[in-house]
Amino acid sequence: MDIKILDSWLRDYLKTSAKPEVVAKYLSLCGPSVERIERLDKDSVYDIEVTTNRIDEASVYGIAREASAILPRFGIKTNLKPIKSASSEFNFVRKVSYLTPTVDTKLCQRFTAVLIKNVKISNCPYWMQERLESAGVRAINNVIDISNYIMLALGQPVHTFDYDKIKGAKMVLRESKKGEIVKTLDGKQFSLPGGDIVIEDGAGRLIDLAGIMGGDLSAVDENTKNVLLFVQTYNPVAIRKTSMALAQRTIAATIFEKGTDTELVEPAILEAIKLFKDLTGGIPEKNIIDIYPNPYKTKIVKISLAFVEERLGVTIPKKDITNYLKALEFECVWSGNELTVNVPSFRAKDIETSEDILEEIARIYGYHNLPSKIMEGEIPTRPANPEFNFEFQLKQMLAGWGGTEVYTLSLVPKEYAGEKSLKLKNPLGTESEYLRTSLMPSLILAAIQNAGISEKFHLFEMANVYIPRPNDLPEERLTLSEIFSGYSYREAKGIIEALTEKLGIETSFESVEAKGFAASKCAFIKCKNEEIGKIGVAENSDFIYYEFDVAKLAKLSPKVVGFKEISKYPAQIEDITFDLPEKTRVGEVIKTINNLQLTISKVELTDVYNNSYTFRIWYHNPNKTLTNEEVEGIRKEILSSVKNKFGGTVKV
Amino acid sequence: MNIKNQALAQIMAAGDATELEQIRIDYLGRNGKLTDLIKKIKDAPEEERKQIGLTINEVKKSVEDLIANQKNNFRESVRVWFDPTIPGIKPKIGHIHLITKTIEEISQIFGRIGFERERYPEVEWDWFAFTSLNMPEGHPARDEWETFFIDAPESPKYGKILLTPQTSSGQVREMLRVKVPPIRMINIAKCYRRQSDISHTPMFHQFEGLVIDKGISIVNLKGTLDYFAKSFFGVERKTRLRPYHFQFTEPSFEVDITCGVCGGKGCKVCKAGWLELGGAGMVHPNVLKAGKIDPKKYSGFAFGWGVERVLMMKNGINIPDLRMIYSTDLRYLSQF
Numbered sequence: 001m002d003i004k005i006l007d008s009w010l011r012d013y014l015k016t017s018a019k020p021e022v023v024a025k026y027l028s029l030c031g032p033s034v035e036r037i038e039r040l041d042k043d044s045v046y047d048i049e050v051t052t053n054r055i056d057e058a059s060v061y062g063i064a065r066e067a068s069a070i071l072p073r074f075g076i077k078t079n080l081k082p083i084k085s086a087s088s089e090f091n092f093v094r095k096v097s098y099l100t101p102t103v104d105t106k107l108c109q110r111f112t113a114v115l116i117k118n119v120k121i122s123n124c125p126y127w128m129q130e131r132l133e134s135a136g137v138r139a140i141n142n143v144i145d146i147s148n149y150i151m152l153a154l155g156q157p158v159h160t161f162d163y164d165k166i167k168g169a170k171m172v173l174r175e176s177k178k179g180e181i182v183k184t185l186d187g188k189q190f191s192l193p194g195g196d197i198v199i200e201d202g203a204g205r206l207i208d209l210a211g212i213m214g215g216d217l218s219a220v221d222e223n224t225k226n227v228l229l230f231v232q233t234y235n236p237v238a239i240r241k242t243s244m245a246l247a248q249r250t251i252a253a254t255i256f257e258k259g260t261d262t263e264l265v266e267p268a269i270l271e272a273i274k275l276f277k278d279l280t281g282g283i284p285e286k287n288i289i290d291i292y293p294n295p296y297k298t299k300i301v302k303i304s305l306a307f308v309e310e311r312l313g314v315t316i317p318k319k320d321i322t323n324y325l326k327a328l329e330f331e332c333v334w335s336g337n338e339l340t341v342n343v344p345s346f347r348a349k350d351i352e353t354s355e356d357i358l359e360e361i362a363r364i365y366g367y368h369n370l371p372s373k374i375m376e377g378e379i380p381t382r383p384a385n386p387e388f389n390f391e392f393q394l395k396q397m398l399a400g401w402g403g404t405e406v407y408t409l410s411l412v413p414k415e416y417a418g419e420k421s422l423k424l425k426n427p428l429g430t431e432s433e434y435l436r437t438s439l440m441p442s443l444i445l446a447a448i449q450n451a452g453i454s455e456k457f458h459l460f461e462m463a464n465v466y467i468p469r470p471n472d473l474p475e476e477r478l479t480l481s482e483i484f485s486g487y488s489y490r491e492a493k494g495i496i497e498a499l500t501e502k503l504g505i506e507t508s509f510e511s512v513e514a515k516g517f518a519a520s521k522c523a524f525i526k527c528k529n530e531e532i533g534k535i536g537v538a539e540n541s542d543f544i545y546y547e548f549d550v551a552k553l554a555k556l557s558p559k560v561v562g563f564k565e566i567s568k569y570p571a572q573i574e575d576i577t578f579d580l581p582e583k584t585r586v587g588e589v590i591k592t593i594n595n596l597q598l599t600i601s602k603v604e605l606t607d608v609y610n611n612s613y614t615f616r617i618w619y620h621n622p623n624k625t626l627t628n629e630e631v632e633g634i635r636k637e638i639l640s641s642v643k644n645k646f647g648g649t650v651k652v
Numbered sequence: 653m654n655i656k657n658q659a660l661a662q663i664m665a666a667g668d669a670t671e672l673e674q675i676r677i678d679y680l681g682r683n684g685k686l687t688d689l690i691k692k693i694k695d696a697p698e699e700e701r702k703q704i705g706l707t708i709n710e711v712k713k714s715v716e717d718l719i720a721n722q723k724n725n726f727r728e729s730v731r732v733w734f735d736p737t738i739p740g741i742k743p744k745i746g747h748i749h750l751i752t753k754t755i756e757e758i759s760q761i762f763g764r765i766g767f768e769r770e771r772y773p774e775v776e777w778d779w780f781a782f783t784s785l786n787m788p789e790g791h792p793a794r795d796e797w798e799t800f801f802i803d804a805p806e807s808p809k810y811g812k813i814l815l816t817p818q819t820s821s822g823q824v825r826e827m828l829r830v831k832v833p834p835i836r837m838i839n840i841a842k843c844y845r846r847q848s849d850i851s852h853t854p855m856f857h858q859f860e861g862l863v864i865d866k867g868i869s870i871v872n873l874k875g876t877l878d879y880f881a882k883s884f885f886g887v888e889r890k891t892r893l894r895p896y897h898f899q900f901t902e903p904s905f906e907v908d909i910t911c912g913v914c915g916g917k918g919c920k921v922c923k924a925g926w927l928e929l930g931g932a933g934m935v936h937p938n939v940l941k942a943g944k945i946d947p948k949k950y951s952g953f954a955f956g957w958g959v960e961r962v963l964m965m966k967n968g969i970n971i972p973d974l975r976m977i978y979s980t981d982l983r984y985l986s987q988f
């Protein structure tokens with residue numbers, strides 16, 4: 001959470017000659033991060049980010065306490081001025097005459113309250129308004145402003161009831177039942193989820209949604225005479241649950257949900273009483289009710305010098321460690337090289353282990369004072385071995401042949417999703433509600449978006465598609481897809497043929513019907529009998545689209561290509577032109593010719609003109625030169641087989 | 653003199669460059685006619701030697717000049733008009749995406765110091781993304797990740813299915829895979845968060861570093877991150893650590909790098925000369941335990957940074973809006 005603090009307010013608690021910029025710089029290096037300093041006429045405002053674990057820092061006093069530990073490390077003399085509340089005139093007692101509370105101490109670890117009579121509601125003084133407003137809190141009236149002021153100054157939320165609205169001067173602090181209704185002082189009415197902390201008065205009415213927002217029924221207004229000042233420690237889990245469920249994210253709730261210090265309650269109520277006397281003319285009761293069955297017992301954490309030095313990576317004298325920790329109000333007792341640390345109450349929530357103590361030592365020592373060195377030691381030798389290099393090579397090849405890589409969003413609208421696509425519970429919108437099971441719609445969209453470009457282009461993407469599996473995470477199938485705009489089918493297919501040839505994967509193409517492709521304009525790409533991808537003309541468009549399963553390509557592509565002896569005997573090459581009947585699949589003609597004889601080492605289509613197809617045939621025996629008679633024999637075989645199987649005739 | 657006239661006549665009669673070359677060899681070659689004469693000078697009477705020498709040299713020079721001249725004539729006679737400035741016929745130029753290039757660069761930088769690149773699920777169990785990282789259900793720290801959840805039944809063991817909001821979800825998976833350290837992992841993957849503005853896209857990439865071994869210290873974390881920053885951004889750049897808080901590391905840091913625009917002096921782009929790179933920290937003992945690694949024997953560090961973020965912070969890229977990185981507009985894509 002971010003807090004804003006006026007420099008002059010900070011100096012109520014912090015005695016230092018350091019300028020705001022200096023305070024900000026060193027706080028950021030060793031403690032909470034000062035994001036910005038806003039310059040005012042005669043003052044400055046610090047904008048400070050307090051991390052969720054350090055709720056003790058989320059106040060003016062909390063920041064002063066940190067600064068008093070940090071600044072001396074940079075040679076700046078600094079003192080923390082303690083909270084000065086004259087406590088001798090008040091008693092903390094278990095019972096009082098003006099209130100009969102029943103408290104569930106699981107929900108409220110410390111319950112204090114005091115009655116303040118004859119309060120005069122008015123505006124708070126200018127200096128207080130200025131401090132509140134610089135922190136982003138609007139001044140309302142002196143009673144409410146005092147509560148907010150104490151919360152910002154000390155980090156302890158404070159509440160005030162109109163005492164005369166509490167029926168029977170009775171309070172029951174309890175867990176809510178599901179469906180109970182409470183109206184908060186902002187006028188909103190809530191039906192409670194159950195398990196929320198509520199306060200019921202003597203008439204059985206809910207008068208407070210404790211720790212989150214006061215109840216409308218007991219709210220202080222301009223006619224209020226007597227105020228019940230109310231300072232508590234609540235169960236953070238219960239507060240968070242209610243605050244999240246009702247979406248009531250008040251400052252008080254965001255503080256309470258992180259677990260406040262029970263020991264902070266006492267100075268907070270005393271400071272508040274003092275302000276009530278000064279600013280409202282109210283007369284406080286001498287007895288403050290205090291229900292606190294389990295007072296803070298000092299938490300102890302142990303840590304060894306060896307551990308500190310190993311994790312820090314440097315040696316550090318014991319007395320320095322003691323000094324750093326003492327400055328943060330930890331007590332230290334060394335026994336040999338073992339240190340016993342007493343944790344102050346305000347740090348009890350975030351300090352659990354020796355690692356936590358280490359962090360305190362390390363940051364006050366200063367991370368900037370540590371050297372920098374890459375670790376020595378063994379290099380791991382057991383990679384899980386995904387094919388990152390292979391994947392990058394695929395991309396490089398496609399880019400080399402003119403493809404442009406795109407990244408499109410994996411989240412797609414319903415019309416792009418497959419039937420069983422996974423659906424998000426909380427999408428940003430219907431445009432990105434499903435996890436895609438194909439890259440095709442995204443690439444078509446990308447191609448359409450570039451329709452204004454007059455030149456032809458092709459776009460490719462390599463990304464996971466997410467195939468659902470029952471009672472398990474989906475299969476994340478890495479897919480390589482490309483879309484061609486302005487290219488012929490043969491040009492697009494040529495890229496696939498070049499790619500698989502470079503990869504050493506023998507492919508065949510089998511005409512099929514497939515979803516998303518124009519009727520009869522699609523083929524499976526197969527290796528042996530395994531389907532590894534598909535290609536075709538996208539439905540209702542001229543785009544050619546193909547996709548591959550990358551894992552299959554990686555598996556089928558040989559890792560090592562063996563050397564083959566270069567034949568001493570040259571191949572004989574000749575072109576034969578056939579007239580083929582309409583609707584002949586040329587791929588099958590080539591396959592047929594190729595399979596006739598081992599000595600036909602290669603067949604390529606070199607030219608197409610109307611129904612005339614020119615094939616280039618390589619006749620080759622690696623062990624000898626073929627005689628003209630032998631070639632003649634093979635040629636005859638080719639001619640007859642093309643004639644018999646396809647009805648093709650040689651064009652003379 | 654005879655030889656001279658004979659040679660000149662032959663040169664003039666030569667039909668092409670090959671013939672000329674033959675004539676040159678016949679007269680001026682190692683055993684050429686003129687060369688032979690030069691060799692014979694020493695046999696002539698002493699008083700004539702000087703004169704003979706001068707004469708032969710003169711002849712030699714005339715022959716050489718004429719050959720050169722004639723050669724040039726031949727070249728001129730075959731000259732045709734040719735324009736070497738005419739534009740070439742380019743192959744279609746393709747483009748690898750900036751994100752891919754950045755991921756490759758990051759992998760290589762870490763590969764050089766022994767990191768293994770891994771890949772872990774993008775659609776992940778709550779347990780790996782949060783619970784095992786010391787963030788039990790309902791923990792306020794979870795608020796920082798605007799997480800997408802999948803509408804699917806929960807697993808009794810691993811909880812909800814979600815889109816991983818950070819690559820840290822690979823930490824415990826890597827520990828469970830390797831079992832016995834050392835671990836030096838770099839996990840680069842897509843991540844998803846419910847946010848979209850000038851500096852956020854709902855889908856983005858992170859790279860997660862994880863090192864676990866005996867005696868790993870903050871000094872090693874600094875060393876590794878410094879090395880990365882200098883390799884990726886330039887040797888003149890410096891990094892610093894500031895205290896921060898993450899549930900899955902203790903201590904935790906925010907890592908800053910000196911601003912590349914002002915060189916660390918302070919300017920509009922940076923905060924007093926520094927830019928935030930991302931988070932890092934020493935792996936929390938509870939996370940090691942979740943990965944079945946003994947925190948008493950081993951320690952480690954981790955960091956998870958945005959690929960887009962480091963890319964945008966590179967000098968000279970100047971992309972004003974992070975969302976533009978994912979544009980499919982060819983006019984943008986073909987710039988890189």
